[in-house]
Every structure is written in structure tokens, then in C-alpha cells.
Amino acid sequence: MPELPEVETTRLGISPYVINQQITDVHVRERRFRWPMPDDLETKLKGRTVTQVGRRAKYLLLQCDDGFLMIHLGMSGRLRILDNTDNVAKHDHVDILFGNGKVMRFTDPRRFGAMLWTDTPPEQHALIHHLGPEPLSDAFDKDYLFQQAKGRKVAIKVFIMNGEVVVGVGNIYANEALFLSGISPQRAASSLNIDEMELLTAAIKQVLSQAIKAGGTTLRDFRKSDGKPGYFNQELHVYGRADKPCTRCKTPVSSIRQAQRATYFCPSCQR
Numbered sequence: 357m358p359e360l361p362e363v364e365t366t367r368l369g370i371s372p373y374v375i376n377q378q379i380t381d382v383h384v385r386e387r388r389f390r391w392p393m394p395d396d397l398e399t400k401l402k403g404r405t406v407t408q409v410g411r412r413a414k415y416l417l418l419q420c421d422d423g424f425l426m427i428h429l430g431m432s433g434r435l436r437i438l439d440n441t442d443n444v445a446k447h448d449h450v451d452i453l454f455g456n457g458k459v460m461r462f463t464d465p466r467r468f469g470a471m472l473w474t475d476t477p478p479e480q481h482a483l484i485h486h487l488g489p490e491p492l493s494d495a496f497d498k499d500y501l502f503q504q505a506k507g508r509k510v511a512i513k514v515f516i517m518n519g520e521v522v523v524g525v526g527n528i529y530a531n532e533a534l535f536l537s538g539i540s541p542q543r544a545a546s547s548l549n550i551d552e553m554e555l556l557t558a559a560i561k562q563v564l565s566q567a568i569k570a571g572g573t574t575l576r577d578f579r580k581s582d583g584k585p586g587y588f589n590q591e592l593h594v595y596g597r598a599d600k601p602c603t604r605c606k607t608p609v610s611s612i613r614q615a616q617r618a619t620y621f622c623p624s625c626q627r
């Protein structure tokens with residue numbers, strides 16, 4: 357599943373080809389997505405110019421003059437920039453053509469993604485307005501997380517993966533950030549003191565920044581790459597390493613399930 361770093365890498369990858377470009381045509385081959393694609397999307401987009409490519413959580417926000425094209429990559433979506441509309445494969449559902457001759461192609465085998473148009477500011481959109489802050493923003497800090505966690509008995513790992521608390525902390529990043537901060541994923545969110553919240557927020561920012569930076573190295577080949585999401589071959593300390601020695605103390609890594617998701621942690625380093 358494309359996580360926040362992959363979405364951010366996609367944003368950086370498409371930006372140079374679409375910003376300040378007029379949309380000349382839109383080819384839609386499939387409208388049945390997680391949220392059905394509006395019938396008038398082509399009409400809305402044609403003739404408009406993309407002025408900015410933003411992101412909120414995992415939504416890409418292409419500002420087009422007075423409105424926004426919202427794109428979500430869902431479970432398996434990807435965007436590529438091509439030189440023409442040739443070679444359409446089975447899951448290539450949408451092509452957006454630009455004045456510079458480039459084509460932005462949306463491919464999504466599982467169709468959990470979405471392409472929507474909104475005239476209202478994205479921060480007021482029903483899919484976005486309830487979301488917590490961006491993890492890499494200054495608004496996400498120890499004081500914010502400490503306040504949010506007051507009275508919350510839910511496990512800290514489940515807590516930081518809740519998009520209403522903070523967006524973009526996917527399962528791998530939650531596991532790794534808790535390892536780096538030495539905090540057990542099973543502790544109640546409200547049991548962490550302010551110093552632990554400082555360690556945890558810093559670790560979350562660190563793992564996500566590293567992933568974006570690693571993704572950035574593939575940007576050079578963005579147009580050639582298959583666009584498949586991945587974790588950019590990051591070094592993982594605990595994720596997927598059940599029973600393997602902890603990279604810090606050699607204790608075997610434990611694995612449990614929390615809220616239907618796999619949790620990995622070192623029972624010795626994480627308290």
C-alpha cells in the first residue's frame with residue numbers, strides 16, 4: 357500500500373511535469389473506484405491549469421485554478437508521467453493530457469484509489485477536515501501528542517496510527533518509531549510522559565523523513581520506474597524481523613497482533 361512517503365515522492369515526481377500546464381484532454385476508461393469518479397470530471401478538468409501540487413495525508417491535491425483534483429492511490433494506485441497515450445494496459449484507468457505533451461497516467465489494479473473534484477478548499481472536504489496534523493509539521497510535537505493522549509487507554513501503537521491523532525504513520529513506521537524511541541507498543545497512550553512523547557514524535561519524524569529522502573533518490577528515474585510502491589529498501593530494525601536478533605541488544609524480536617496489524621518489538625529495549 358502506498359504510504360505517506362510514497363505519496364510525497366509521487367508529489368515531487370509529478371510536479372515538474374504538471375505545474376503551470378493546461379489540461380488539454382482527459383481519457384477515463386474506468387469510473388468504479390472506492391468513491392465513484394464523478395461523471396463530469398473530464399468537463400471540470402479540461403482547459404484548467406494546474407497551479408500547485410499539494411498533499412494532505414495521503415491525498416494528492418492538484419490545484420486547478422479555482423478547484424482541486426484530489427487523488428488517492430488507495431491500496432495499489434500509482435501515477436506515472438508518459439510521453440504519449442500509447443500502450444494502455446489493463447489497469448491504466450485514467451490519462452490526463454497536458455499542454456506540454458506529457459500524460460499523467462493513473463493505474464490502480466484494485467481500484468481502492470480515487471480521483472475526485474472539489475470546489476471547496478480541501479481542508480474543509482469531508483474526507484480531510486477531521487484529520488490530525490501532518491507528522492512532519494511543527495504542529496505535531498510532544499505537547500500536542502501528550503495533550504491528545506490524556507485519558508486514552510488505547511495502546512500507543514494503535515494511537516499513533518489513528519489518522520485523527522496524526523496522519524501518515526503507517527504500520528511499518530509505527531513499529532520502527534516505537535523501537536527507535538525505546539517505547540513498548542503495548543503501553544497505554546496516556547502512560548507516556550512528556551519526555552517519552554518527545555522521543556516518539558522525533559522518531560516518527562525521523563523514519564518518515566528518511567523514507568521520503570530514500571524515495572527521492574529514485575526520482576531521477578520517476579518516468580522510467582514502474583511506479584510500484586515500496587519501502588525504498590530502508591533499514592528496518594524490527595518490522596518483519598520476528599525471532600531475529602534485535603539490532604541493538606540481540607534479544608529475539610517479538611511479534612504480536614494489535615488492532616489486526618502486525619506489531620514487532622524488542623522486549624528488552626522497549627519499555
Ligand SMILES: [Zn+2]
Nearest residue numbers: 602605622625
Ligand atoms: Zn533490543
